[in-house]
Amino acid sequence: MKIKKPKYFSSFSLLEKELAKQNYSKIFVLVDSNTRQHCFSKLLSFSKNIIIIEIKPTDEHKNLISCEKIWQTLSAENADRKSVLINIGGGMICDLGGFAASVYKRGIDFMHVPTTSMAMCDAAIGGKTAVNFANAKNIIGTFHQPKQIFICNDFLKSLPKRELISGLAEVMKHALLNNDKKILNQLNEIAVDDLDWKKLVKSSVEYKMKVIEKDFFEQNIRKLLNVGHTFGHAVEAALMHDEKKKLLHGEAVAMGFRFEILLAIIVFDLKLDEANFVLELLDKYFPIIKFSSTEKKKIIALLKADKKNQNGKINFSLFKKIGNAKIDCFVSEEKIEQLLKAF
Ligand SMILES: NC(=O)c1ccc[n+]([C@@H]2O[C@H](COP(=O)([O-])OP(=O)(O)OC[C@H]3O[C@@H](n4cnc5c(N)ncnc54)[C@H](O)[C@@H]3O)[C@@H](O)[C@H]2O)c1
Incomplete structure (x- = not known):
């Protein structure tokens, strides 16, 4: 199967320009509170005219309750099949956002902007999406390719x-x-x-x-x-x-x-x-x-x-x-x- 290669960016400003080019009916961005503060806030001009969905950080929140929050926002904002969800975060946000988008209205486009070493080296690559359920890891999920993956090593600077x-x-x-x-x-x-x-x-x-x-x-x-x-x-x-x-x-x-x-x-x-x-x-x-x-x-x-x-x-x-x-x-x-x- 043909898999789209990730695009690499050497700085925030180059990444920001690329994201701003997206031509969708509505752009949703999924972040957790840390990636909102440390990563999303760096993408200044991209931050206009988008709808932000913020989830609490850590794997405990990679669950159906967080999915419901995403789906509620997508519904309330009338997301259609020409909408996109851009996941800006670590493996938790990529897995969660990927899953939520892959089943919403039977699948809308999603993109990953991995911000941790884990997500850049692994989680954002390969189209596995998932949430944890009944105390087990990644038990509910889909295989669904992201439309695009944008990798910018600059994000690693703020990572603990x-x-x-x-x-x-x-x-x-x-x-x-x-x-x-x-x-x-x-x-x-x-x-x-x-x-x-x-x-x-x-x-x-x-x-x-x-x-x-x-x-x-x-x-x-x-x-x-x-x-x-x-x-x-x-x-x-x-x-x-x-x-x-x-x-x-x-x-x-x-x-x-x-x-x-x-x-x-x-x-x-x-x-x-x-x-x-x-x-x-x-x-x-x-x-x-x-x-x-x-x-x-x-x-x-x-x-x-x-x-x-x-x-x-x-x-x-x-x-x-x-x-x-x-x-x-x-x-x-x-x-x-x-x-x-x-x-
Ligand atoms: N789908 C796959 O193929 C795949 C592969 C490997 C791992 N995973 C999943 O990935 C998850 C783990 O990912 P992770 O290690 O990236 O954890 P994570 O997404 O929970 O992020 C770790 C912490 O770093 C914070 N953070 C993220 N980016 C930051 C930045 N640039 N600066 C400051 N803080 C930042 C987050 O808010 C969080 O608190 C697990 O759920 C695992 O199951 C999935």
């Missing part, structure tokens, strides 16, 4: 450092799947503050585009992009309502990688030097989280409810080696419980 680092989990994922030595060396050798985000974003986007062009609807090789995510999503959901322990998406995915790398050693004899390389890379950027026995139970319950499971077996994508992962690795619940006990 913890959020910036969170996006590295997906950069790592793409570089490990692609065995991209240049990016892996950069991640391994360079200090966090000196990372070249332009290169990291571009390499991640290019790899992900290559995969989704071959398999947009995730019937086959797109499942590779789930490495680290089966366990990661369960961890993210299990801790979501714990104010002290809740994790950013990338931090949860990093825990997912740690668990699934150990699983790959058991299932595929993944070489220990490769496993150690990945684990040390994760340690450079991400905290190691210890789970209580109650949390482990919650994680198991969430893994059992994963949308990819079949016949009571949990479905993982696992590394056989760096640059070679396998999809549809079905592992029994007993094996997972045993490993999690020791984790």
Whole structure:
């Protein structure tokens, strides 16, 4: 399937001009309170004649209640099929706005202006939209391509450092799947503050585009992009309502990688030097989280409810080696419980 390439902008003013060119009957902009303050406010001339919809930040608000707020505004303002919703924000806003637009009047155009490393490197690319439901991540959603994606690295300047680092989990994922030595060396050798985000974003986007062009609807090789995510999503959901322990998406995915790398050693004899390389890379950027026995139970319950499971077996994508992962690795619940006990 042909996928439109994102457009890159070196400054706010260039992006602003591009957005101002949009020729729709009505332009709606979805933001959260942070992206309204730090990102939308930078796009001064674009800010005229548009309707803003503001949602509270964080993943807790990526839900049907926020969707309803978006749909209420679209209806009240008579949005028609020639209207557009421009999502200015991180993965939360892109997933939420993408979903809301993809089903409103059976689908209106939407565009993404990703403002976090996570959204630039991953969430805004690939046309997966979703909201969380019944305590599970991304359980309601659609595959729907954005009309356009505008990437401007300037937005990363106001992003808190913890959020910036969170996006590295997906950069790592793409570089490990692609065995991209240049990016892996950069991640391994360079200090966090000196990372070249332009290169990291571009390499991640290019790899992900290559995969989704071959398999947009995730019937086959797109499942590779789930490495680290089966366990990661369960961890993210299990801790979501714990104010002290809740994790950013990338931090949860990093825990997912740690668990699934150990699983790959058991299932595929993944070489220990490769496993150690990945684990040390994760340690450079991400905290190691210890789970209580109650949390482990919650994680198991969430893994059992994963949308990819079949016949009571949990479905993982696992590394056989760096640059070679396998999809549809079905592992029994007993094996997972045993490993999690020791984790
Ligand atoms: N659809 C996909 O393919 C895909 C892929 C990866 C992740 N995701 C989803 O993305 C979400 C996580 O995305 P995220 O990590 O971007 O989190 P996020 O969207 O919640 O943003 C993180 C925080 O940063 C703030 N923020 C955003 N941009 C800012 C900026 N430029 N300056 C200052 N503050 C800013 C936000 O308000 C929020 O508080 C999760 O819901 C995850 O499931 C989706």
